[in-house]
Amino acid sequence: MPYDENNVFARILRGEIPCTRLYEDEFAVAFADVRPQAPVHVLVIPRGQYISVADFGARAGAAEITGFWRAVSAVAAQLGVVEPGFRMIANAGPDSRQEVPHFHVHLLAGHRFGPLLASA
Numbered sequence: 001m002p003y004d005e006n007n008v009f010a011r012i013l014r015g016e017i018p019c020t021r022l023y024e025d026e027f028a029v030a031f032a033d034v035r036p037q038a039p040v041h042v043l044v045i046p047r048g049q050y051i052s053v054a055d056f057g058a059r060a061g062a063a064e065i066t067g068f069w070r071a072v073s074a075v076a077a078q079l080g081v082v083e084p085g086f087r088m089i090a091n092a093g094p095d096s097r098q099e100v101p102h103f104h105v106h107l108l109a110g111h112r113f114g115p116l117l118a119s120a
Contacts, residue, residue: 001101003049009102013047023075027067030075030107039110040079040086044072050103052092072105081109087116 023030050056086109091098
């Protein structure tokens with residue numbers, strides 16, 4: 001599947017859609033989720049055109065990968081959620097319900113979370 005240059009995150013990166021930017025550097029941009037699922041809900045996206053975490057891992061260079069994950073860590077520190085903790089979620093593909101075909105990490109915090117998955 002080719003990268004869709006008109007997906008909402010690509011448009012945010014180009015400045016076509018406004019967002020509340022909380023962090024940005026040469027590798028990543030972080031902004032508040034418009035439909036928060038926790039008291040703190042931030043999206044962190046790489047600047048490069050990657051569809052999913054699998055695509056990012058396969059095609060991004062070492063500097064991009066390192067820079068992106070350092071940005072995620074910097075955002076968590078900036079938000080003051082390193083302690084007591086936070087959750088990161090990266091959906092990949094239709095079975096995971098990935099809604100935007102641009103790799104992104106949800107950083108959620110602000111309360112104590114329950115189990116990630118319901119037990120079978």
